[in-house]
Amino acid sequence: MTEIPEHLRKRAEExxxxxxxxxxxxxxSPESDTPVASGEVSSTDEKIxxxxxxxxxxxxxxxAPVESSDPGLGTGPDGNTQRLLAxxxxxxxxxxxxxxxxxxxxxxxxxxxxxxxxLGITLFTLLFSIFVNAPLLELADFNxxxxxxxxxxxxxxxxxxxxxxxxxxxGVTIPGMGLILLVMxxxxxxxxxxxxxxxxxxISLWTVHLMFWAVLVMIGSFFRGPGFNFVFPxxxxxxxxx
Amino acid sequence: xxxxxxxxxxxxxxxxxxGQAGDRMQDSQAWASIFRPGSIFRKGYSDxxxxxxxxxxxxxxxxxxxxxxxxxxxxxxxxxxxxxxxxFLFILLTVTGIFxxxxxxxxxxxxxxxxxxxxxxxxxxxxxxxxxxxAAHLMxxxxxxxxxxxFYHGAYKPPREFNxxxxxxxxxxxLLLSFTGYLxxxxxxxxxxxxxxxxxxxxxxxFGEQVRFVLLGGVEIGTDTLLRWYVLHVLMLPxxxxxxxxxxxxxxxxxxGISGPL
Numbered sequence: 001m002t003e004i005p006e007h008l009r010k011r012a013e014e015x016x017x018x019x020x021x022x023x024x025x026x027x028x029s030p031e032s033d034t035p036v037a038s039g040e041v042s043s044t045d046e047k048i049x050x051x052x053x054x055x056x057x058x059x060x061x062x063x064a065p066v067e068s069s070d071p072g073l074g075t076g077p078d079g080n081t082q083r084l085l086a087x088x089x090x091x092x093x094x095x096x097x098x099x100x101x102x103x104x105x106x107x108x109x110x111x112x113x114x115x116x117x118x119l120g121i122t123l124f125t126l127l128f129s130i131f132v133n134a135p136l137l138e139l140a141d142f143n144x145x146x147x148x149x150x151x152x153x154x155x156x157x158x159x160x161x162x163x164x165x166x167x168x169x170x171g172v173t174i175p176g177m178g179l180i181l182l183v184m185x186x187x188x189x190x191x192x193x194x195x196x197x198x199x200x201x202x203i204s205l206w207t208v209h210l211m212f213w214a215v216l217v218m219i220g221s222f223f224r225g226p227g228f229n230f231v232f233p234x235x236x237x238x239x240x241x242x
Numbered sequence: 243x244x245x246x247x248x249x250x251x252x253x254x255x256x257x258x259x260x261g262q263a264g265d266r267m268q269d270s271q272a273w274a275s276i277f278r279p280g281s282i283f284r285k286g287y288s289d290x291x292x293x294x295x296x297x298x299x300x301x302x303x304x305x306x307x308x309x310x311x312x313x314x315x316x317x318x319x320x321x322x323x324x325x326x327x328x329x330f331l332f333i334l335l336t337v338t339g340i341f342x343x344x345x346x347x348x349x350x351x352x353x354x355x356x357x358x359x360x361x362x363x364x365x366x367x368x369x370x371x372x373x374x375x376x377a378a379h380l381m382x383x384x385x386x387x388x389x390x391x392x393f394y395h396g397a398y399k400p401p402r403e404f405n406x407x408x409x410x411x412x413x414x415x416x417l418l419l420s421f422t423g424y425l426x427x428x429x430x431x432x433x434x435x436x437x438x439x440x441x442x443x444x445x446x447x448x449f450g451e452q453v454r455f456v457l458l459g460g461v462e463i464g465t466d467t468l469l470r471w472y473v474l475h476v477l478m479l480p481x482x483x484x485x486x487x488x489x490x491x492x493x494x495x496x497x498x499g500i501s502g503p504l
Binding site: 101102103104105106107108109110111113114117118121122125126128129130132133134135136137138139140141142144145146149150151152153154155158159162167168170171172179182183185186187189192193194195196199202203206210241242 | 314327442
């Protein structure tokens, strides 16, 4: 059994005494008001936090049911009274979520979408593969350098840079720095907002970055002919294999 | 119509017997041992919230998905399925790649002939090689677009910073897988594309020559390069990328699912 705290027991005893005392005389109840209403802090009350004390004070300012003329209203059969000890605010014990998260079952809602997406991409690959063959040129020959020689399309941006910079800059420094920046992006971007209107700079920078590589890859793929010279595909034809 | 003698039409009778056989199969101990409670293939499956939870919780899918996700997370217009498609293309590439491995020997003397024979004499050989090639290009594209999408949504912001880093690793591994596969047909396109690519890596400062030597297995591209890139392509890089994917998917869940609506 937990022991009843000293100050609560004391308060209950006072209340009981007051209830017994007010049976005959309702106006004279000196001890009932002393601990809280007078504002004096007795030695037992020091354990009670100040804000709870204030709350108790506010409660005792209300006309107590005991002080109403009917003596039986606030008094139990044994002379005990019910008192409001504290008000527990909602949320202080039970963390009620203000807005519950709207959730759906993964089966069927998500799995059906995933299944359809997988089916779609399989179908697309299958149909594309039926109609378009993967390239297989003649056997590799070290003595016959094709003109132009091109890297796979995703490296053509780098190959395009080779025409402008020293190979070390184009092949190592620029892609290396790009990768480091890419990895560091979440640690450099201190803006906590995810809203597009709050991150105009980040979005502009990213779009410029994407466009930079996209343009380089397109030039490398479609606008470079023999000798890796600039050509127009509608004039000179396409020098591009996937 | 033909029910004069109380006989059912043949089609209906067959359907009934098949139904009974199906029930008996679902009742068997073997069936119940394969499909755990809540499986849609188990007898008596009904669509209820409890069973919807069991479908995930009691199956291998629980390694990938939680029982429930935010309603926002199933909006196709938000993710465009790009991450999932990249993963699925990886599976498709593994399946088609295993098929190709049965018919391919990674030596300079045999590689090109093997592809030629695969395309002309092996059933579905040409189709499967086409699918492997196009799916590979598609995967580079979907991984790239997935990254672009994630940036535009600011989904790399806390607590998802590290998963972005893993994602950048996955992009590089995807490019490396594609590039190592590029050499394997051993045709003019493969040889010279790889020559251009590896020449660039030779310009790495200080130890550029060494990098190139390790990559090529010699000073020149040759049959040693082919073997080296083959092992990288079919074994080492897939092994590494699977580990990174496992961490990537696990972190998606630990970081609270995909990023919320903007």
